[in-house]
Amino acid sequence: MTKPSLPGGMTRRIFLQVSAAGVVSATTLGAAGRAYATPYEKFTWISPRGTLEVLDDFPYWAGKKMGYFDGLNTDMQPGPSDGTATVKFVDVGQADMGFPSPGVFSFALQNGMKLKSVFHMGALDTFSIAFRKGEGSNDLKKLEGKTILLGSAAWQSIVDPMLAVQGVDVTKVKYVEAGWPTWATALQAGQGDAALSWEGLRAEWIAKGLDFEYWLGVQHSPLPANTFVIRAADLEDPDKKVFLEKYLKAWAMGLEFGYQNPRAAVEAVFEQFPTLATNLGPELGTTSILEQINVFRGDMAKRGGWGWHDMASWQAFFDVTLKLGQITSPVKAEDVCTNELISGANDFDKAKVKADADGYKLTDAFAKVDVETIKAHMFDQAIK
Structure with a gap:
């Protein structure tokens, strides 16, 4: 996969240099942009990987293609490949949502970053x-x-x-x-x-x-696995809270679309990133997305919808990180993770999303991919 050296598509953004010591410095890029009639100038999500050319973010690209993000001024940025940049950018206001692993989230909390998890993508440990x-x-x-x-x-x-x-x-x-x-x-x-x-x-x-x-x-x-975090203060702003719920609803719709038609979700990502399409192809692309859907969905019968936090799982994580010394003070999961946006995020017309997924016309190459055969062999690489 191609790793961009700088986040692309920025009109007014500050690129943060994250040193090995964790010091953040800023370099202004471009001129000031116009203001938007939303609580966020442009809502920016930042990757933890230093690249967007992966299938992990398929709910966004599929949702974007299907119009689920219409009316929301959004931006996706790869960020630097430093593993902690996704929380540092959010903390200093140069991104609005990050996607850290639980370990990086605990790093943020340990370093005094006032962040909160609002949408738990990784229901199972990825x-x-x-x-x-x-x-x-x-x-x-x-x-x-x-x-x-x-x-x-x-x-x-x-x-x-x-x-x-x-x-x-x-x-x-x-x-x-x-x-x-x-x-x-x-x-x-x-x-x-x-x-x-x-x-x-x-x-x-x-x-x-x-x-x-x-x-x-x-x-x-x-x-647990990776989660969406924001500045905790944003939940105290009524207008931002409304926006966040709408934004997360679009992600939830993208997740549901991918669950209903994984091949169509892969196509949406491949259209965005042709190099990724060339490197993977339809069958391995579908294999990759099915692995991730399994993680993102978890046991939905035990969850309150897409993005729902299992507080017991999160508490187990914080308890073990305290024993390891990754954090030096106890963390109560309910204080740093919240399900308050989950009901609204999942309040969408599931029948319509299913109809969108069922009605999507696959290309010939993807139509030939046998999803059930891939599912049957998805864990063949597991140690027996």
């Missing part, structure tokens, strides 16, 4: 541990004394809690920052014993000839 074939184990305690490769040093805050709840002494695990997007090729080349991965990425790695076996968080981990 993260996994990749091993070269024949070298993996479902007993993660065997990673003690071994080396785990990461794309960013900030990702240690993701892996430590995941390992700790499996009984691993994380002080006995070594981490090496192997860089984005090269940490997987480093694993293949034998430069470490394992690597962090996540659902959706597994299919992308196959497209690059990187075929590993996996310990899968979706099967074994009780922890």
Whole structure:
């Protein structure tokens, strides 16, 4: 995938340089833009990956294509690849919503950022541990004394809690920052014993000839995954709260559309990013999105709709991060996560979205993709 060096499409935006020490400096880009008759000049969502050329954000691109975001002045930015930039940008007001992992969210809270999770995308733990074939184990305690490769040093805050709840002494695990997007090729080349991965990425790695076996968080981990965070103060502004509910409703509609017609959602992303389309193709693209839909949906019978927070899962996460020292004071999940926008976000015409999905005419290439066959083999890479 292509990683932009700077966020594109900005008319008046400040690009924040995030140093290794976590210091944020600002460089003004462009001239002042016009004001908008909304509580936000332009509502900016920022990626945690340094790129938008992935399938992870399919609800936005599918929703945009289907008109679900009409009337909302929105912007998507890749941001820098620094793992903590997604929360730093939101905290200082240069983005309005970020998509951090729980570990990066806890980093923000530890560093005094007044953020709140308002839409929990990752109902199941998306993260996994990749091993070269024949070298993996479902007993993660065997990673003690071994080396785990990461794309960013900030990702240690993701892996430590995941390992700790499996009984691993994380002080006995070594981490090496192997860089984005090269940490997987480093694993293949034998430069470490394992690597962090996540659902959706597994299919992308196959497209690059990187075929590993996996310990899968979706099967074994009780922890939550990435979530949408905003400045907590924005919930105190009635106009912003109304906007946020409408914005999240469009995301929920995009999620529902993708659930009903995953191939159509992939097409929407591929139209936005032709290079990604070339790299993945219809079958692996559909595989990737099905992995992610499984994470985003979770067990919907036990959820209050798309984006609903399971407070017990979040509390378990904060408790383990406190034991690890990632946070130094207890965090109550209900204080930093909220379901107050979830009812409104899910208050849409589901029959209409299903009709939109059912009525979408696929291209010939996507029409040939057998979704049920992919679902039947979605976990073939899991360690047996």
